[in-house]
Amino acid sequence: MSASDVPMRQRIEEYISKLQDDIVGAFEKLDPDAPPFKRDSWLRPQGGRGLSSVFQAPPPPPGAEAVPKETVLEKAGVNISVVHGMLPPPAIKQMRADHSSIPDVQSAVPFFAAGLSLVIHPRNPHAPTVHANYRYFEITEEPTEEEAAQGKPGKLIAWWFGGGSDLTPSYLYEEDAEHFHRTIRAACDAHGADLYPAFKKWCDEYFYIPHRGESRGIGGIFFDDLCDEPHKRFASDDAARPKTAEEIFAFVRAAGDAFVPSYIPILERRYKTPSTEHERRWQLVRRGRYVEFNLVYDRGTKFGLMTPGARIESILMSLPETARWEYMSELGTEAESREEKLVEVLKNPREWA
């Protein structure tokens, strides 16, 4: 049986499971003295399952005054979920804007969604936070009696991939930003020269905090609705980009596989950097902005919080262990300070690769 005889649902599930193991393994290898990630599998009553792999720096035991030994990571989650169910007509209606193959339906429609989502908040203020997410979505007709009897889904109506990866430093190291973007760009370029420029721009637009007039971080790539139909982010049908399910899945695997080489070398060279209370304070202020973006603007988070029965702990796993808010903070405003240099690049996104 060739790879393409296996249903995409199954191939995706296998891929994200392996990617989750690889990523968690890379972090555990980097900090062998830290407690391992906590694996936590769950079932969705309405259909599907997930596996959360979460790291939290151990809190001090009750009554203790001493600070526990410092770990490389402060809080991190690498989660996969594979779920299915019924989508109500308003949700379908929204999807029709980007997927002309979806008919105008009056009743709920079966869907399947599988994805990997991760957020890594290191402890050291010189080591950047990173986020990545790769996902696959299908909507189908109701299965026929024969399909249902065989446990198969109904006929495919529409499918698409989405994802991306982006970096959020507290202190700007240009060589880190360049390494991150170059690694991702190389993964993209092998699957179409138009991918990186389009998805880098999309990332800068998506991870933007309007009320602060700044980006959440120094970007990366972001994409959604990638399928065999025309795509709003590619003006021409001749754009150099993957078009079949097979080609797009190959690109998504390349992008997913680029996560470890895009980030681990940065973490390795920063996590031991000596740091001050002042730098820690600025890191926590930046984490406050991260919270603001995720709770106020992030579509996935907002959608999750509004979904009855959603797994809140998985949705809010992205939040940092600690965040800080200062009124009229002078941090980030002093000319030529390292803090101000970060703010400058958040207000004026740069090309890094």
Add this chain to the structure above:
Amino acid sequence: MSASDVPMRQRIEEYISKLQDDIVGAFEKLDPDAPPFKRDSWLRPQGGRGLSSVFQAPPPPPGAEAVPKETVLEKAGVNISVVHGMLPPPAIKQMRADHSSIPDVQSAVPFFAAGLSLVIHPRNPHAPTVHANYRYFEITEEPTEEEAAQGKPGKLIAWWFGGGSDLTPSYLYEEDAEHFHRTIRAACDAHGADLYPAFKKWCDEYFYIPHRGESRGIGGIFFDDLCDEPHKRFASDDAARPKTAEEIFAFVRAAGDAFVPSYIPILERRYKTPSTEHERRWQLVRRGRYVEFNLVYDRGTKFGLMTPGARIESILMSLPETARWEYMSELGTEAESREEKLVEVLKNPREWA
């Protein structure tokens, strides 16, 4: 000139200015060694002014490893604003639901808004956070040439008062909850026996975090749209409640004046309570929930963040200095623990007065 010859706009502005002074003075008196609140006045380019009074525990100086001397408060803001401008038709349309005197307009309408807003986050985990807000709103016709020449507003179309005060402990002290509610209830009862029951219920409904299935705190009162028209929270026109502008302003002053006696005695008896790292950790987890409510649900915050040119620092002043998120935290879940006792009452609001 009797009080009622003075326009309500001016009387409100005078009242909230004095209330701000009294409240800030009470906190400064309680902790004379702490730095004073920072007064920060601002002008709104589109019309109006404000005065922020903000306290922040001093951060450690750059490079220092030592923790600075502990202050009673960790972060606090007591702000007033008095603004005017033009409201666009969609905003007016929303207000018509509660104010039948407002006509169905096609163009922008002048408004005036004045209010005091405060959030106090003490340092000690045994001392509760408190929030209060009292506000007055007017919409008017465009001033005639004669009115404009005299600097007067146009004819009054509608006016109303809103406000409330609520307590958010990390550890439940029943006597504190009772003192807070009883003090507020007494202020309400003097102006109508139906006020406290209606506004206590409204407060429990408003400060609710659906995705957590719990209230932000142990409540207090919340009200809006209080004017001489029928009110959706009072089934009968015979409800024992203030009905004229004069009567409602007297009630609002009583509620505002009750802030110091409702809260300061609680702070005084809790701020020196010995506390552990474990208790501090739980306090910071609760502050995370406070952030979740304010960024995801609070109407004032959401409206502010979406308003171009809004003063973001004033809007987000309500956020705590530090907040914490733990994945699948065991805190609050252990039966009979003090943390679990708080969660119990947040999931099942009680009658306290």
